[in-house]
Amino acid sequence: MRTADRLKAIGPYLFADLDLRRQQALARGVDIIDLGVGDPDQPPPQHVVRRLCREAHEPGYHRYPPYEGLKPLRQALAGWYAERFHVDLDPDSEVLVLIGSKEGLSHLCWAFVDPGDVSLVPDPAYPVYGVQTRLCGGEPYPLPLRAERDFLPDLGAVPDAVCRSATLLFLNYPNNPTSAVADLAFFEEAVAFCRRHGLLLCHDAAYIEMTYDGYVAPSVLQVPGAREVAVEFYSLSKPFNMTGWRLAFAVGNRDALGALRRVKTNTDSGQFLAVQAAGEEALRVRPREFISRMNAIYQKRRDVMLEGLEALGWRLPTPRGTFYLWVPVPRKYNSVSFAGMLLERAGVLVSPGLAFGREGEGYVRLSLTVDEDRLVEALGRIRAHARYP
């Protein structure tokens, strides 16, 4: 048996490796506080779960779904974009239903990256952008995200020759893993950059609803003319605690969506219609209420963690978005040895920054996806056993 050469271009999925380490510690009987993976711990809206149960009895919903997704679901998403961002989308040509945004982001690469092409990919970043670029035979060109630039890429520093071989620019704000946010002025600059160089701007808006202290995150499509060069990925996973349901959208430029749809119709057959109908319920019935309730929970956890870390001598900026803290590691460690030390001595699992790219070295990412008591417990264990800093 011989595997395809393209597999040599990628390693095992980052979180698969973290999961293995967690399993090994669990097998040793360690009570692990898992701040490693960004997966909400709270349940989805109750009425959405009830709707799924009802729709599962719908006889017509057990057949193959339409390729572009359930029309009422696309209309609900368009309605939400109008209310939330004042962006008008045509539900038929500017909204495509995905089996999660990871699926859509991956297939977008297959639609836009030929062997030898370049994707402009933030570093650190959610690994899928770079990995899928490589699987397509392309080369990710890293855009460093550094504290001194508020974790925004310096687009002006990308050489012209690189821009000429590039087809895609990936952005993601509020940002995983740095928890940085971007304002509309930055998106304007990015849209102008993509227009100038003939790139498709691909904005991963997975955390666009998860913001704090009154901050509201913009959609890239709020930039005038953005839909001529941009697509945005909106996911129900994080804001509605529905990561396992696999439901998201690509919205924006219709030619790009057409290309993505072409890959998808030849690859998958869409999401279960009962799940799509329940997704319509999530977006149409009091989404704001649910989102604010979740954000209040994360904001409280964020504050508990920031205060606790400060008491240990760790002073961090207060993130306005995502449920992550991006924490510099003490000098005598690197990100992997520090994460390893926290796991071995304190039973606290965090993600080493290196897993998100070279520029992630020197940081670990903490997820606020356990309750306050567990965060307090984690802080206590770090103080008692890990002797930080």
Ligand SMILES: *Cc1c(COP(=O)(O)O)cnc(C)c1O
């Ligand atoms: C969690 C996450 C996703 C995945 O979203 P799905 O819709 O569940 O596939 C995409 N992008 C980023 C940055 C994420 O953190």
